[in-house]
Amino acid sequence: MHFLGIEIGHAATRVVALDLEAATVSAEAVAAHTWVEGLPDGYREQDPAQWIAAADQAMRQCLEGLGNHRGSVAGIGITAPTGGMVVLDESNRIIRPAKLGIDRSAQRQADEIGRAFGGGPGLIELAGNPVEAGSLAAQCLWLKQHEPYHFQRAARLMTPQDFIGYWLSGEAGIEAGSAATTGLFNVPQRRWSAELMEFIDVRLFDMLPPGISPAQPRGTLRPALCKAWGLPEGVIIAPGSGSAALAALAVGAASDGAVVADLSADGSLSAVSDGPLVDFRGEAATLCDASGRWLSRLGMANAVSALELVRRHYGWSAGEFERALESTAAGANGLLFLPYLRGEATPRLPDASGVMHGITLDNFTPANLARASAEGLALGFGYAFSRLRDLGFEPAGVRVARDAGPAFQQLLADVFGVPVVAVAGSGGPLLGAAMQAAVVYFRLNGESLGFDEIAGYIVTVDDSTRRDPDPQRHEFYQSLLARQQYLVETLHAGGFL
Template identity: 35%
Template sequence: MYLGVDCGTQGTKVVILDPERGRVRGEGYAPHELIATADGRREQQPAWWTAAFQAAWRQALAQSGIDGRAIRAIGVSGQQHGMVVLDGAGEVIRPAKLWCDTETAAQNAELLDRLGGERGSLERLGLVLATGYTLSKLLWLRQREPEAFARIAHVLLPHDYLNYWLTGTLASEYGDASGTGYFDIRTRRWTPEVLELVAADGRLARALPPLLEAERAVGRVRPELARQLGLGDSVLVSSGGGDNMLGAIGTGNIRDGVVTMSLGTSGTLYACSARPPLQPPAPVASFCSSSNGWLPLICTMNLTGVVNQMRQLFGFDVEQFTRQAAEVEIGAGGITLLPFLSGERVPALPEASGSLLGLRPHNLTPGNLCRAALEGTTFGLRYGLDLLQEAGIRSDHIRLIGGGAKSRLWRQMVADIMDADVVCPQAGEAAALGAAIQAVWCDLHEQGEKVSLDSLCERFVVLDEHSAVSPGPEAVERYREVYRRYRQQLSIVHG
């Protein structure tokens, strides 16, 4: 048995994968609190993650009906870009700043300028530094909380911290490391010279953990924690990775030609590649994958949160919201929502606010506003698909994950706006499943079995054909015009 863990923004998910039966035996979930302020601060206490891990594990264990000692290995997926800083005793210094924290926008702009702008960033890192990456959080900490900064002995990402909690070993892997802003995605090495833009004394470079290939183990679960969790004596912990990297594995997106889209707290769109894009558009993050390749990716910060706020504004439950949006024609009666309630990464508008455009007395209805929320957030992902296509990514097939993927209306909207076939994997928790599959891969390698990750994905990733939808030619054509309106209004409002 193998345990897959996904520590996301809203909560931690756990799955138990049975390799003999080729399916998930148990699932669990526990929510996280969030520290959020009007100035863009988004933080969490790492202790909340470990508590949620334990609660979700016990749920999954009870559902599975297995003995916890049957678990052979654990894989951990974590939200990307977060900053976890530890002191010399290995204790957390302050709450972790998250991927969606925009309080550091000024620091990111300052660092990007010092790197020589977008061109200089591409030359140093292979990608363009963006607000939300870990580097700007370190500069923010030095400028705003110098006493805490002075105590730093170790800098970790969220999944690195959970691996450290499990094993006592400090390590990171290429996929998650590539979203820090101080890692070269082409050479797969830390870039100490970039960290010197934050502190010139070399101390931050010394605080970074060693890097691992994706199929290597971090270590084994600490004996005292294994006893507490009811695990066996020698449970392996795989390298793990960022949530998007493990989501790629969990959707079978580990070779050219497949695109994964996530409709979650954030919206993400990514495709595996055997080589990094040579000249990607600036908003495309050419991260490394957790399958020893690359994962060109775009991320929008405003997705299901915007839709849920619109739903709650009218007091609708999910069914009422869906019915209202479905009864409205494509284009929401001429209303366009630019849904940048939390700023935005793609397009790069970290300090933007949301806008409702095209309001008239005849179209100001709950149905039009509900549909505008779905369309506006999905157009942001279509914008991202345009950028991926500029980077050379080609696919007419999308594997859809995340909470929004459960909505047939939204799935059809994605198919029509993207002009692509859409299908969901059977396992709803793609990142947690991907973490479990990676744990299998790592365990087999540890035993000397050189099995391919591709063969494991073929075995464990099953598509739900009942969820499949195809684009409708008439809807595709109508959405082209509405999307053009979105792009025009975006350029007018934000330049």
């Protein structure tokens, strides 16, 4: 039996086929789509019709890879990066290009919403999170103010993943993991926020899709697509969810207290809880996960760039970087790197830049630069880990979404003070989408398969990557973390960061 996942990415659409019996991905495909060109700075838009064409192309290629097994496809799940807005009219025609979550054109509208509700603290108290520029809430207000003709024509507003789910099934709906990213959802209470909707426009009550349980299908694959793709009738379409929720599921984080470090370009430290744990400092986003629980997520914008900077400068491979890291002692002989090359989400420093502190004639060496960059990133994760503890988490260990190499994983363990282990072959949110489809299918057919059970079956922990913390190095890094945070606060207060 196979379950498919579709991910509408920023540059391409990907499809994978999960072989449930073998617990492996048996086929995958990718089809590119392009940006709308000629837009002002900060605008990032795409034509949703391109997503449909790319999804169709990637689906056909993936199913061709399955060969005679395409008849065993039982369900399809969908995901997409956080944020974004698709606008449809009464006839379900696309009114304008979709704004994506990385579009910054609605920053003024996000600020306007914030002012109306007491800023970030007021919004967090009202709905669990501040409103971001890339959210559907801010983008909807932007549409109303900048393109009133399009806003008047609008009959439906959807996230990208829910738009593709609608195209697949003909059924509109949104699951809490997606709704929690819109800026219009009261996350702790898992319901739309009437106050926010009324502030933007009362028409939103009719324009937003109805809610779907994370364990219920949104519908079945439309007969025309069954025929076009050579699939049996009755293939279920899972509700879909946001990338953060399904990425956590893909590494087995489906139980209370599970913590995941994502070292991808959209890095994060996330933890699952049975109840909502709201961060009133606004650093941890309060989201809904794919299993009906809650997710606290702290973004790490430099999880890739901080290390890639040094690798690229010296022309090192990943192995050469690891060897340089292993050749140096903790503390990099006094070098301290603030790795905010792309700004930072945790701590919240969107306009910050990187800082190298403590340079001397003796410590400015390639190996120490490797150590300082790795420690700077690991200490950033350590700060996020301390914020999870502030929220009430007591993690027994941390899962890493991909093998980061033994030296860096040891560094993470020493900073966290708990064991760190990598998940073998994690497929990210795309795999999580297929896993969600499997749970929905079996529950629909009377089997009480849980999200934690599917995660335990599909996700393999690579025990060979387990790294236990060294108590002395943990104590040293706790002191270094305090020094780093003092430097951050001092430079930020002085306007230098």
